Amino acid sequence: MKAVAPKPSPRRFHQASWDEPVIFELSQPGARGVLLPEVEEAIELEVGDVSSHLPVSLKRKNLPVLPEMAQLHVLRHYARLSQENLGVDLNIDIGQGTCTMKYSPKVNDQLARSPKMADLHPLQDESTVQGMLEIMWKLEQFLKEISGMERFSLQPGAGSAAIYANVAMVRAYHESRGEGKQRDEVITTIFSHPSNAACAKTAGYKVITLYPDADGYPDLEALKAAVSERTAALFITNPEDTGIFNDRIQDFVKTVHAVGGLCVYDQANANGILGITRARDAGFDLCHFNLHKTFSTPHGSGGPAAGACGVAPALVPFLPTPTIEFDGERYRLEFNLPQSVGKTRPWYGVAQNILKAYAWIMSLGADGLKEVAEIAVLNNNYLLKKVLEIHGVSMPYSKGRHRIEQVRYSWEEMYRETGVHSEEMETRVADFGTHFWTSHHPYVVPEPMTLEPTESYSQADLDEYVAILKQVAHEAYTDPEIIHSAPHNSTVHQANHEPFDNPEEWAVTWRAYKRKTK
Amino acid sequence: MRIGLIINPIAGIGGRVGLKGSDGLETQQKALALGAQTLSHLRAGVTLETLFPVKNLFELVTAAGLMGETAARQHGFKPTVIGPQSSGLTSAEDTRQAAREMLDDSIDLLLFAGGDGTARDIFTAVGTRVPVLGIPAGVKIHSAVFATHPRAAGEIAASFIHGKRLELRESEVIDLDEESYRAGTIITKLYGFLNVPILSHKVQNKKAPSPGREFAQMDAIAADVIESMQPGWLTILGPGTTTRAIADRLGVPKTLVGVDVYEGERVIALDAGEAKLLDLIADQPAKIVVSPVGGQGFIFGRGNQQISPNVLRKVGRENIILISLMEKLNALAGEPFLVDSGDAGLDGILAGYMPVISGYHEKVIYRVSA
Numbered sequence: 001m002k003a004v005a006p007k008p009s010p011r012r013f014h015q016a017s018w019d020e021p022v023i024f025e026l027s028q029p030g031a032r033g034v035l036l037p038e039v040e041e042a043i044e045l046e047v048g049d050v051s052s053h054l055p056v057s058l059k060r061k062n063l064p065v066l067p068e069m070a071q072l073h074v075l076r077h078y079a080r081l082s083q084e085n086l087g088v089d090l091n092i093d094i095g096q097g098t099c100t101m102k103y104s105p106k107v108n109d110q111l112a113r114s115p116k117m118a119d120l121h122p123l124q125d126e127s128t129v130q131g132m133l134e135i136m137w138k139l140e141q142f143l144k145e146i147s148g149m150e151r152f153s154l155q156p157g158a159g160s161a162a163i164y165a166n167v168a169m170v171r172a173y174h175e176s177r178g179e180g181k182q183r184d185e186v187i188t189t190i191f192s193h194p195s196n197a198a199c200a201k202t203a204g205y206k207v208i209t210l211y212p213d214a215d216g217y218p219d220l221e222a223l224k225a226a227v228s229e230r231t232a233a234l235f236i237t238n239p240e241d242t243g244i245f246n247d248r249i250q251d252f253v254k255t256v257h258a259v260g261g262l263c264v265y266d267q268a269n270a271n272g273i274l275g276i277t278r279a280r281d282a283g284f285d286l287c288h289f290n291l292h293k294t295f296s297t298p299h300g301s302g303g304p305a306a307g308a309c310g311v312a313p314a315l316v317p318f319l320p321t322p323t324i325e326f327d328g329e330r331y332r333l334e335f336n337l338p339q340s341v342g343k344t345r346p347w348y349g350v351a352q353n354i355l356k357a358y359a360w361i362m363s364l365g366a367d368g369l370k371e372v373a374e375i376a377v378l379n380n381n382y383l384l385k386k387v388l389e390i391h392g393v394s395m396p397y398s399k400g401r402h403r404i405e406q407v408r409y410s411w412e413e414m415y416r417e418t419g420v421h422s423e424e425m426e427t428r429v430a431d432f433g434t435h436f437w438t439s440h441h442p443y444v445v446p447e448p449m450t451l452e453p454t455e456s457y458s459q460a461d462l463d464e465y466v467a468i469l470k471q472v473a474h475e476a477y478t479d480p481e482i483i484h485s486a487p488h489n490s491t492v493h494q495a496n497h498e499p500f501d502n503p504e505e506w507a508v509t510w511r512a513y514k515r516k517t518k
Numbered sequence: 519m520r521i522g523l524i525i526n527p528i529a530g531i532g533g534r535v536g537l538k539g540s541d542g543l544e545t546q547q548k549a550l551a552l553g554a555q556t557l558s559h560l561r562a563g564v565t566l567e568t569l570f571p572v573k574n575l576f577e578l579v580t581a582a583g584l585m586g587e588t589a590a591r592q593h594g595f596k597p598t599v600i601g602p603q604s605s606g607l608t609s610a611e612d613t614r615q616a617a618r619e620m621l622d623d624s625i626d627l628l629l630f631a632g633g634d635g636t637a638r639d640i641f642t643a644v645g646t647r648v649p650v651l652g653i654p655a656g657v658k659i660h661s662a663v664f665a666t667h668p669r670a671a672g673e674i675a676a677s678f679i680h681g682k683r684l685e686l687r688e689s690e691v692i693d694l695d696e697e698s699y700r701a702g703t704i705i706t707k708l709y710g711f712l713n714v715p716i717l718s719h720k721v722q723n724k725k726a727p728s729p730g731r732e733f734a735q736m737d738a739i740a741a742d743v744i745e746s747m748q749p750g751w752l753t754i755l756g757p758g759t760t761t762r763a764i765a766d767r768l769g770v771p772k773t774l775v776g777v778d779v780y781e782g783e784r785v786i787a788l789d790a791g792e793a794k795l796l797d798l799i800a801d802q803p804a805k806i807v808v809s810p811v812g813g814q815g816f817i818f819g820r821g822n823q824q825i826s827p828n829v830l831r832k833v834g835r836e837n838i839i840l841i842s843l844m845e846k847l848n849a850l851a852g853e854p855f856l857v858d859s860g861d862a863g864l865d866g867i868l869a870g871y872m873p874v875i876s877g878y879h880e881k882v883i884y885r886v887s888a
Contacts, residue, residue, distance in 0.1 A: 207880050219883075
C-alpha cells in the first residue's frame with residue numbers, strides 16, 4: 001500500500017466557527033431541561049408548605065429571567081462553544097507567558113470529582129473531615145518547606161486574593177506596632193505582576209513603581225530613592241515577567257528592612273525556582289503561591305483558583321482565620337486568632353484545588369519538584385535560542401544572557417521594517433491553532449510577546465511552536481496583508497477594543513445589555 | 519469625504535548629509551549639491567499605497583508638483599490640485615499656503631509628510647481647526663503629531679474613510695531652532711498643539727488609551743497634585759495638556775504653551791516669563807509642576823525655558839513635582855528624563871532619581887539625567 005503523505009509544517013489548522021448566539025437569545029418560553037417530580041403526598045402531609053418557612057424578604061416577587069431550554073439545546077450550545085476554544089488540552093499552550101500553563105494530570109481531576117470529595121460540606125463536624133484537614137495541613141507543610149516560611153493560609157480563592165490577603169497582613173502588622181497611619185506607601189516594580197500594585201491600591205495604599213535599569217533589573221538605586229519611614233512594604237516578583245532573575249534581591253530586602261518596611265515575594269509563578277531558591281532565605285517576610293500556576297491545578301478561566309499565603313514568624317498572628325492545627329493525633333480548625341486579618345473568603349479554601357496541588361506534589365516528591373524547575377528553565381532557554389533565530393524578534397535587556405522560566409520578547413524590529421504589530425501577529429498565530437500573549441498594559445517592552453514553555457512540553461512541541469512563529473514572521477515580510485486581514489482559519493475575530501474605555505458601550509450582564517441597547 | 523495631502527519635498531533632505539535639518543533655502547541647495555535624495559515622497563507613497571484600495575471612496579486634495587500631486591499620480595490617484603504652483607524647491611510659506619487653502623476647501627483630514635519644521639508650518643496655517651496627521655519624513659521628529667509609521671497614517675485615514683469617527687487628541691508641536699542647533703546649542707520651543715487622530719487599533723496597539731481614558735488619567739494626576747497643595751504656596755504650572763488638567767480640575771484658566779502661576783484656586787499670573795516668576799517667588803514658597811515635553815523626555819530646558827536656572831535654584835529640587843502619563847514614560851523606552859537648563863551645575867543637582875506622579879496616589883521613581 002502507499003504510505004500516508006507526511007504532514008506539512010506548520011500544521012493545517014481549521015477551527016469550528018458556529019456563529020453561536022448568546023444563551024439568553026436561545027431561550028424558548030416554556031422549554032424545560034428538567035421536570036421536577038411532584039412532592040409525594042406523604043411528604044407533603046408531614047412537612048406542609050416548605051416555602052412558607054422562608055422569610056418574606058428572601059422570596060422573589062418575579063421569577064428569575066433565566067434561559068428556558070431543553071437539555072439537548074443546552075448541551076449543543078456548550079459543546080459548540082468548547083469547539084471555539086483553545087486550551088492546554090488542544091494547543092501547545094506556551095504562549096500565555098507568566099501564567100505557567102502546564103499539564104494538569106487528569107487523575108487529579110478524577111480525585112477531585114470522586115464522591116468522597118464532592119460530597120464534603122464545610123459545615124461538617126471536624127471529626128468527620130479528618131482526611132481533608134490532613135491534606136490541607138500537609139499541603140501547608142510542603143509549602144513551608146518549599147518557601148522556608150513559618151506558616152501558610154490556603155484560604156484565598158485566587159492569586160490576587162492571596163496578594164490582597166498579604167496586603168491586609170502587612171497593614172495589620174504595622175497597625176499592631178502603632179505605625180499603621182505613618183506607613184502608607186507600597187513599593188513595587190513595573191515588571192512585577194500588576195496585581196501587586198492593584199491590591200495595594202485597592203487596600204488604600206499609595207503605590208510607588210520602580211522602572212528597570214538599563215539591563216532590565218529592578219533598579220536598586222531607584223528603590224533607595226523610594227524607601228522612607230512611610231514605606232509599608234515592597235511587593236516584588238522574582239524572576240520578573242521578563243524572565244530575568246534579580247540576583248541582588250537580598251540588597252532589595254535589606255534596603256526595605258532598614259527603614260522598617262516588610263518584603264513580600266510574589267511567587268504566583270515559582271516554576272523556575274522550585275527547590276532552588278526560597279523566599280525566606282532571601283529575607284522575605286511574606287510570600288504567596290498560585291496553586292493554579294506552579295502546582296498544576298487548572299486555572300479555571302477566572303476561578304475558583306487557589307492562592308496560598310506564606311508568612312515569617314512575626315506575621316503568623318495576622319494570618320486569615322481559621323488556621324489548621326494538628327496535635328499529633330487530630331486535625332482541627334483554629335478560630336481563636338485575636339490579631340487575625342479575618343476571612344478573605346468563605347470557609348477554608350478551594351478544597352478541590354488544594355487536593356489537586358497536594359496530589360501533584362505527592363506524585364513528584366522533593367526531587368521531582370526541583371526537576372520541574374530545571375526542565376522548565378531548560379525548555380525556556382531552548383525556546384529562547386530558537387525564537388531568536390527568527391528575523392524581526394529580539395529579547396530586550398541583558399543581551400546574550402539566559403532567562404529563567406519565561407521571556408518577554410519584542411517584535412519591534414519587525415514592526416519598524418514591515419508595519420506589522422505584535423497584536424496582529426497574535427491574531428494570525430491563531431490560524432495555526434495556537435496563540436501568544438503580548439504583555440500587561442501599558443506596554444513597557446514595545447511590540448511584546450511573552451512565552452513560558454514550562455516543563456510539560458516536549459522538544460517536538462517547542463519546535464512546532466517555533467515553526468509557526470517563523471511562518472508568521474515570514475508572512476510579515478513577504479505578504480503582510482495576510483496578517484492584517486487575519487484570522488482566516490480561526491474562531492477568533494478582530495475585535496474593536498475602543499469601547500472598552502466607555503462603560504456605556506459594554507455590559508457584563510444580559511440585563512445590562514438589554515438596558516443599554518434599548 | 520475629502521482628504522488633504524501636503525508633502526514637504528525637501529523634508530529630511532538635510533539629515534542624510536549631516537546638515538541637522540532642512541530649514542532654509544540655502545541649506546536645501548547645499549543638501550542637493552551634496553547629493554541628498556528627497557525621500558519624503560517615498561514615505562508619503564507608503565501612505566498612499568495603504569489608501570489605494572479605498573481610493574474611490576474619497577477625494578484626494580493635494581498641492582502641485584512635488585508637494586503631493588506627483589506622488590499621488592504615481593500611485594494611481596487623480597487628485598484635486600490646489601495651492602501654490604511651485605516646482606522643485608519649496609519654502610515654508612508654500613506649505614502654509616497649501617494648508618490654508620485646504621482649510622478653506624473644507625477638507626476633513628489633512629495628512630502631511632515632513633518633520634517638526636513642517637508640523638510647525640501646518641500649525642501656523644491651520645491651528646486646531648482641522649484634524650491633522652503627520653507622516654514621519656523629517657530629520658527632526660520631536661513633535662507628537664506623527665504616526666508611528668507611514669502605513670499607520672494611511673490606516674487611520676482609511677478607517678476614517680470607512681466611516682469611523684476620528685478620536686482627536688491635542689498633540690504637541692515642538693521644534694528646534696536649527697540655526698542654533700547647527701551652531702551646537704539646542705533651543706526648542708513648544709509652538710502649539712495640533713488636533714491629531716488617536717492612533718487606534720491596528721495603528722498603535724489596541725489598548726492604547728482613548729481620549730476618555732487619557733483624560734481620566736490626567737484628572738487622577740491632577741487630583742493627587744491638588745491634594746498636596748498647601749495654603750500660602752504658589753503653584754507654577756509648566757506647559758502642556760497634563761498640567762492643564764490641574765487647572766481644569768481647579769476650574770481656572772491655563773495657557774497651553776505658557777507657564778502659569780496660581781495660589782490655590784486663584785490665578786496669579788498667566789504666561790509668566792522668567793522675570794515675573796522670580797518676582798513672584800522672591801518671598802513666597804512655590805512648587806513647580808512640569809511634565810516631560812515631547813518624545814524625548816526633557817523636563818527642563820525644552821519648551822519651558824521661562825523656568826530658568828535662577829527660578830529652579832530658588833524653588834529648590836524638593837519642590838519640583840514631576841507628572842506624567844505612564845504611556846509617556848513607557849514611550850521613552852527606558853531612557854531617562856533629561857534636563858538642559860543651560861546651567862550645568864544646576865543640571866547636576868537635578869540629576870538622579872525623582873518621583874513622578876502617574877495617577878492618584880500613584881508614583882514612579884524615574885531617573886533624571888543631565
